[in-house]
Amino acid sequence: MTEAPATPLPIRSRDKGPLLDALRNGVVPHRGAHLIQVGRGRELEALHTSIKQVRSGAGAVRFVIGDYGSGKTFFLHLVRSVAHQEKLVTVHADLTPDRRLQGSQGRARKLYSTLMANMATRAKPGGQALTTVVEQFVTQVRRDAEATGTTVEQQLSERLWGLREFPGGPSFAKVIEAYWRSHVNQDEELRAHTLRWLSAEYAKKTEAARDLGVSEIIDDRSLFDHLKLMAAFTTMAGYRGLLVCFDELVNLYKLTHKGSRVANYEQILNIVNDTQQGRAEHIGFLFGGTPEFLEDPLRGLYSYEALRSRLEENPYATGGLVDYHGPVLRLSHFTKEHFYELLRKVRHVYAGGDPEKYPLPDEAIEAFMRHCAERVGDAYFRTPRSTIKQFIGLMDVLAQNEGADWRTLLPNVEIVEETNPDLQPLAAKDDVDNDSPLASFRL
Secondary structure, three states, X not given: OOOOOOXXXXXXXXXXXHHHHHHHOOOOOXXXXXHHOOOOHHHHHHHHHHHHHHHOOOEEEEEEEOOOOOOHHHHHHHHHHHHHHOOOEEEXXXXXXXXXXXXXXXXXXXXXXXXXXXXXXXXXXXXXXXXXXXXXXXXXXXXXXXXXXXXXXXXXXXHHHHHHHOOOHHHHHHHHHHHHHHHHHOOHHHHHHHHHHHOOOOOOHHHHHHHHOOOOOOOOOOHHHHHXXXXXXXXXOOOOOEEEEEEOOHHHHOOOOHHHHHHHHHHHHHHHHHHHOOOOOOEEEEEEEOHHHHHOOOOOHHHOHHHHHHHOOOOOOOOOOOXXXXXXXXXXXXXHHHHHHHHHHHHHHHOOOOHHHOOOOHHHHHHHHHHHHHHHOOHHHHOOHHHHXXXXXXXXXXXXXXXXXXXXXXXXXXXXXXXOHHHOOOOHHHOOOOOOOOOOOOO
C-alpha cells in the first residue's frame, strides 16, 4: 500500500465528537465532514460552479448518480457545506413512501415540511434555520426603515410586493406581515402560527384562515411553487439563494404503480424545465439516486421520454472519459487508495490532530484492510460504512485499554457485507394516489 501523507488539519472539539459519533452509528455526520473528505475534488468543483450560478440569480439542476454505498449522501452533505460558504440557504430531505414530489394524502406537503425543518445556513448548519431566515428578513427591513425614515410596515409592503406575482405569493406575504406583528406585540401564539404555515403544517385551509386570515395553505399541489417563493424570500433576507437537495430518489423507482411514478417524474420535469428555461431564479436542485433510478427503461427516469431527452449524457464521455458539465453527475466507487486515505484521516480526527496520540500505526491500517478484504472482498471499501464503524471500534478499545495490542484484536473484527435495500420494491398498497389522473395505470 502506497503511503498517503496525513494532512495536518485543525481539529476542533465541536467537530471531532459529533463526527466520530456519527461514524460509530453508521450515519452521515452533520459536523466535521470536511475533515475526512477523500477524492471527489472534480465533482465538488463542478457543483460549486452550479452553486455560483444560483448565487448569480439563475436556476440550476443536477442529478448525482451513484451505486449503493458510493457515498452520495455524504457527497450531498459536502455540497451543502459549499453552498453555505457561498451564502446560500439549503434545505434537504429524503424521499420515502410518505414523502414524495407529487402525491395525495399530504405526501408532497410532508416532503415540504421536512425540507423546512432541515433548512440550514452557514451560521446554523445543523438545520432548524427557518426562524433565523425570517428574523434576518425582519431585521433587514427594520434597518431599511430606520435608514429611509419610513415605517417598518411601509418597508414590509414594498419588499413583499414582488412576491405577489408568484402563485401563493399574496398569502405568503400576509404570513410574513403577521410574523412582524407577532414580533412587535410579543405574541408568541401568532408567531407559532406563522411558522406553522411556512412549514406546511396546516392540513386544512379553514384552520389557516382562522389563525392567520389567509385563504391558502402549502398543499400537495404547490410544493414547487412554494420552493420558488422561498428562494425569492431568502434573497430578500440577504442570502444569495436556495439550494434544494432531494436524496433517496430510488424510492420513486421502487413504486410499483406506474401512475404514481409518472406523476412524480412529471414534477421532476417541471423542475428541470423551469430551471433550464430561466423561470426559476436563485434556486438550485440536487437529486440523488442510483443508476437504476436513472436508467431503467421501464421504471427509471429514462422511461419518461421527455426527461430522457433532457438528461441524455455526452456520448463522447465513455471508456473512462468524463464530462462534469452535464445535468447528470456520476460518482464512482472508492478505490483502495481512497479508502486507505480515509482511514488515515479518521485516525487523525480520533487523535485530535496530534500524531503522537494515534492509537495505531500505519502498519495496523494496512493489516486492517487486508483482514477486511479476506472477509468480504472489495465490498469493504466499495460500501465502507460498516468497515469504518469497525475501525473506530478497534481504536476505541485500544484507546481505553492500556496495553491492548491491535494484532491480538484484529482477528476478532467482524465485517459483514452490506446488502442493498433498494432491491426490494415498495408494497403496492403504498403506491397508489387515488386522486391521481394516472391512477388507472399499472406496470
